[in-house]
Amino acid sequence: MKVNKEKIKIGVWAAIGGAVLVMIIGFAWGGWVTGGTAQSRAEEMAADAVANRLASICVAQFNQDSEKDQKLKKLKETDNWQRGDYVEKQGWATMPYEKESDRAVANKCAEQIMQIGQ
Secondary structure, X not given: OHHHHHHHHHHXXXXXXXXXXXXXXXXXXXXXXXXXXXXXXXXXXXXXHHHHHHHHHHHHHHHHOOOHHHHHHHHHHOOHHHHHHHHHHXXXXXXXXXXXXXXXXXXXXXHHHHHHOO
């Protein structure tokens, strides 16, 4: 009878150890995430997709600017980290019927304008 209890005890501890090992491998290298992480990643991806789509409107507004050539030159002279601010100040990142611009849209727009201007 004692032999069976010992085997069961060893089997239970082996199962617990195996489960812990599988969880460590799954979360560290297997790409597993918690529900909260999945939610925040989904929200981040959605916001990024919206910013990408709205950036094309921003670029169109840049293209309609009568001084776009001079402003593109100024944008190129501006530091990378300040280009979004420059785009916002020009009003290109302010969407039609909106009062304020979106920072993420301005940054994406600056990237796209810089690619066009090369």
